[in-house]
Amino acid sequence: MDLKISIRLNEKLFLRDPESSDLGQRIFKYGIEMIHKLGLESFTFKKLGEEIHTTEASIYRYFENKHRLLLYIITWYWSYLEYQVVFNVNNMTDTEEKIRRVIDLLTHELDDSLGQIDFNHKALYDIVISESSKAYLSKEVDNNNSDHLFKPYKDLCNRIAVLFSEYNQSYAYPHSLASTVIEAAHFQHYFAQHLPRLTDVRNQNEDQTIQAFLEHLVFSTLREQKGV
Amino acid sequence: MDLKISIRLNEKLFLRDPESSDLGQRIFKYGIEMIHKLGLESFTFKKLGEEIHTTEASIYRYFENKHRLLLYIITWYWSYLEYQVVFNVNNMTDTEEKIRRVIDLLTHELDDSLGQIDFNHKALYDIVISESSKAYLSKEVDNNNSDHLFKPYKDLCNRIAVLFSEYNQSYAYPHSLASTVIEAAHFQHYFAQHLPRLTDVRNQNEDQTIQAFLEHLVFSTLREQKGV
DNA sequence: TAATAATGATAGTAAAACTATCATTTAATT
DNA sequence: AATTAAATGATAGTTTTACTATCATTATTA
Numbered sequence: 001m002d003l004k005i006s007i008r009l010n011e012k013l014f015l016r017d018p019e020s021s022d023l024g025q026r027i028f029k030y031g032i033e034m035i036h037k038l039g040l041e042s043f044t045f046k047k048l049g050e051e052i053h054t055t056e057a058s059i060y061r062y063f064e065n066k067h068r069l070l071l072y073i074i075t076w077y078w079s080y081l082e083y084q085v086v087f088n089v090n091n092m093t094d095t096e097e098k099i100r101r102v103i104d105l106l107t108h109e110l111d112d113s114l115g116q117i118d119f120n121h122k123a124l125y126d127i128v129i130s131e132s133s134k135a136y137l138s139k140e141v142d143n144n145n146s147d148h149l150f151k152p153y154k155d156l157c158n159r160i161a162v163l164f165s166e167y168n169q170s171y172a173y174p175h176s177l178a179s180t181v182i183e184a185a186h187f188q189h190y191f192a193q194h195l196p197r198l199t200d201v202r203n204q205n206e207d208q209t210i211q212a213f214l215e216h217l218v219f220s221t222l223r224e225q226k227g228v
Numbered sequence: 229m230d231l232k233i234s235i236r237l238n239e240k241l242f243l244r245d246p247e248s249s250d251l252g253q254r255i256f257k258y259g260i261e262m263i264h265k266l267g268l269e270s271f272t273f274k275k276l277g278e279e280i281h282t283t284e285a286s287i288y289r290y291f292e293n294k295h296r297l298l299l300y301i302i303t304w305y306w307s308y309l310e311y312q313v314v315f316n317v318n319n320m321t322d323t324e325e326k327i328r329r330v331i332d333l334l335t336h337e338l339d340d341s342l343g344q345i346d347f348n349h350k351a352l353y354d355i356v357i358s359e360s361s362k363a364y365l366s367k368e369v370d371n372n373n374s375d376h377l378f379k380p381y382k383d384l385c386n387r388i389a390v391l392f393s394e395y396n397q398s399y400a401y402p403h404s405l406a407s408t409v410i411e412a413a414h415f416q417h418y419f420a421q422h423l424p425r426l427t428d429v430r431n432q433n434e435d436q437t438i439q440a441f442l443e444h445l446v447f448s449t450l451r452e453q454k455g456v
Numbered sequence: 457t458a459a460t461a462a463t464g465a466t467a468g469t470a471a472a473a474c475t476a477t478c479a480t481t482t483a484a485t486t
Numbered sequence: 487a488a489t490t491a492a493a494t495g496a497t498a499g500t501t502t503t504a505c506t507a508t509c510a511t512t513a514t515t516a
Contacts, residue, residue: 016493023494039367044472058494060474130365133415137358139267141422154425172428173441176416179426180445183415184408187361191407194369197382198407200400213401217408217449224448244462251463272503286463288505 005116007079012147013072016062026052027062028076029119031069036123040070040131067138070127071149074135077128078152080110085159095167100215102160106185107211129186157182168222177221181214188213233344235307240375241300244290254280255290256304257347259297264351268298268359295366298355299377302363305356306380308338313387323395328443330388334413335439357414385410396450405449409442416441 006019018024030052035043043066045059063069084105089098109125110117136150144150160181161174171177188210192201201209234247246252258280263271271294273287291297312333317326337353338345364378372378388409389402399405416438420429429437 021493041366045474046472055495055497056473057475057496061493065473133361133365136423137361137418138269145423150423154423157426173444174428175425176412176419176427176429176438176441177445179415179419180408180412183411184404187407187411188404190365191404195364195373195378195382197403198385199404200402201404210404213404216401216452217405217445220449220452221445224444224451249462273505274503283464283466284504285465285506289462293504 005083005114007076007083009072009075009079010147010149010151013068013075013149014063015060018062018072023052023054023058024062026054027059027069028073032073032119032123032127035070035073035131036120036127040066040134067135067140070131071135071144073124074128074132075149075152077110077124077132078156081105082152082156082159084111085156089163095163096219099160099163099167099218102163103181103185103211103214103218106182107189107207107214129189132186133183164218164222171222177218181218184217185210185214233311233342235304235311237300237303237307238375238377238379241296241303241377242291243288246290246300251280251282251286252290254282255287255297256301260301260347260351260355263298263301263359264348264355268294268362295363295368298359299363299372301352302356302360303377303380305338305352305360306384309333310380310384310387312339313384317391323391324447327388327391327395327446330391331409331413331439331442331446334410335417335435335442357417360414361411392446392450399450405446409446412445413438413442 011017016024018028027048031048034048034051038047045063045066046056049056049059063072085102088101088105092098092101105111110121112121136144136153138144157175157178160178164171164174164177188199188201189206191199192203192206192210196202201213239245244252246256255276259276262276262279266275273291273294274284277284277287291300313330316329316333320326320329333339338349340349364372364381366372385403385406388406392399392402392405416427416429417434419427420431420434420438424430429441
C-alpha cells in the first residue's frame with residue numbers, strides 16, 4: 001500500500017502552494033531546518049535562499065513573509081497531529097485509553113510510521129515547542145483568525161475537549177483544559193531543556209515524565225467532579 | 229506612611245539603570261505603553277524616541293535592544309508579583325487559602341493598593357499576557373539564563389511550588405504544576421480575547437472564570453494523591 | 457568654577473524586509 | 487513540434503530596522 005495522504009492547508013497561508021512544486025517543497029523542508037537552526041528571529045528568506053540555491057525573491061513568491069511560513073509549518077503540524085489523533089484513537093472504545101493516547105501523541109515528536117514525512121520531524125517538533133506560540137501571539141491574530149488560519153489548532157483542541165467531556169460530562173472547562181494540556185506539553189519540554197528550575201522534568205525520560213505529569217493532571221481534574 | 233519600595237533588577241538587564249533618571253523612567257513607562265499599542269514586532273526605539281521626545285541613540289544608552297527592554301519590563305512584573313505573593317500570603321496560616329490567594333493574584337492585573345505604580349498597569353498585564361513568553365523563547369535563553377535574568381520568574385515559580393508541596397508532600401510535580409498555572413493564567417486570557425474556541429472562558433467574568441478553572445485544576449491535582 | 461556625566465543632534469552603516477523588472481528555463485497546450 | 491504560459495533566476499532597487507559613532511550642549515556634582 002503506497003497511499004500518500006496530503007494535507008490541504010488554508011490557501012490564505014501562502015501565495016503559491018508550496019506542495020505544488022519542487023521549490024515549494026524545498027522551502028518547507030529547509031525552512032524547518034533553518035528556523036530550527038537559527039531561531040525565528042535570526043532566520044531570513046535571504047539565508048534560506050542561499051541554503052537551497054534560490055533567491056530571496058523566489059521565496060517571496062510562495063510566502064508573504066517569514067511569519068507566514070512559520071504559520072504554515074505550525075499549521076501543518078496541527079493538522080497532521082489531528083489526523084494522528086483520529087487515526088490512533090479510531091478503534092478504541094475506552095475514553096480513558098483514548099485520552100492517554102492523545103497525551104502520548106502530544107508529548108512525543110510526530111510519528112512517521114506511515115513514512116509520509118520527508119523532512120526532519122525532530123526539528124519540526126522543536127520548532128513547535130519553541131516557536132509555535134509566536135504564530136498567534138502577534139497583532140495580526142484577529143485578522144488571521146478571521147481568515148480561519150488557526151482552524152487546525154482549534155479543531156485539535158476541540159477534539160480533545162470532546163474526549164474530556166465524554167469522560168466527565170459535568171466538567172465545566174473541557175476546552176480550557178485541552179488548550180492547557182497542549183501548551184503545557186510544549187513548554188514543559190522547553191523548560192526541561194532551558195529553564196530546568198521551572199519544572200520537575202529531567203532530561204532523561206523527558207517525554208515520559210511530561211506524559212505522566214499531564215496524565216495525572218488531566219485525570220485528577222476530570223475525576224474530581226465525576227458524578228457530582 | 230509614604231515608603232517607596234523599589235525593585236532592584238539584575239544589572240545585566242540594562243546598560244544604564246532606568247530607575248536612576250527621568251529619561252530612564254520615561255523609557256520604562258512609555259515603553260510599556262508603546263509595546264502594548266504596537267506589539268513587540270512593530271515596536272522600535274525610534275518610535276519610542278519620538279513619543280517621549282528623545283532620540284533613538286539615547287534609548288540605546290539604557291537598553292541594548294528592544295528585547296532587553298521587554299525582558300526588563302517582564303522581569304519587573306515577576307519581581308513585583310513575587311513581592312505581592314509574599315505580602316499577601318504572609319499572615320495566612322492555611323495553605324489552601326494561600327494557594328487561592330496566589331491564583332487570584334496570577335489571574336488579575338497587578339494590584340496597586342500601595343500606590344507604587346505610576347504607569348499603566350493594565351497595559352503591563354496585557355504585555356505579560358501577549359509578549360512575556362517571547363522573553364524566554366529565543367536563542368539567547370541559555371546565555372540570559374546564565375546571567376540569572378530569569379531568576380525572578382524562577383523564584384516566583386518556586387514559591388508557588390513550595391506551597392503545593394506544603395499542601396501535599398507526596399505530589400511529584402510541584403514546579404511543573406506551578407509553571408503550568410502561571411502560563412495558563414496568561415494564555416487563557418489571551419485565548420478568551422482572541423481565540424475563544426480554545427477556551428471556555430467568556431469575556432464577561434474573564435478573570436473569575438480563569439481563577440475558578442485554575443483553582444479546580446490545582447486542588448483536584450493536589451488532592452488526588454493526598455495521603456497516598 | 458571646573459570637571460564629569462547625561463542628553464541631544466546629527467550622521468552613518470549593515471542588514472532585514474520587502475518590490476520590481478526582465479531574461480531564461482521548464483511545463484502545458486494546441 | 488511549435489506556441490504559449492507559468493515558474494524561476496538574476497539583478498537591482500527602496501524603505502525600515504537595528505544599530506554605532508561623534509561632537510556639541512546641558513545638567514550635576516565636586
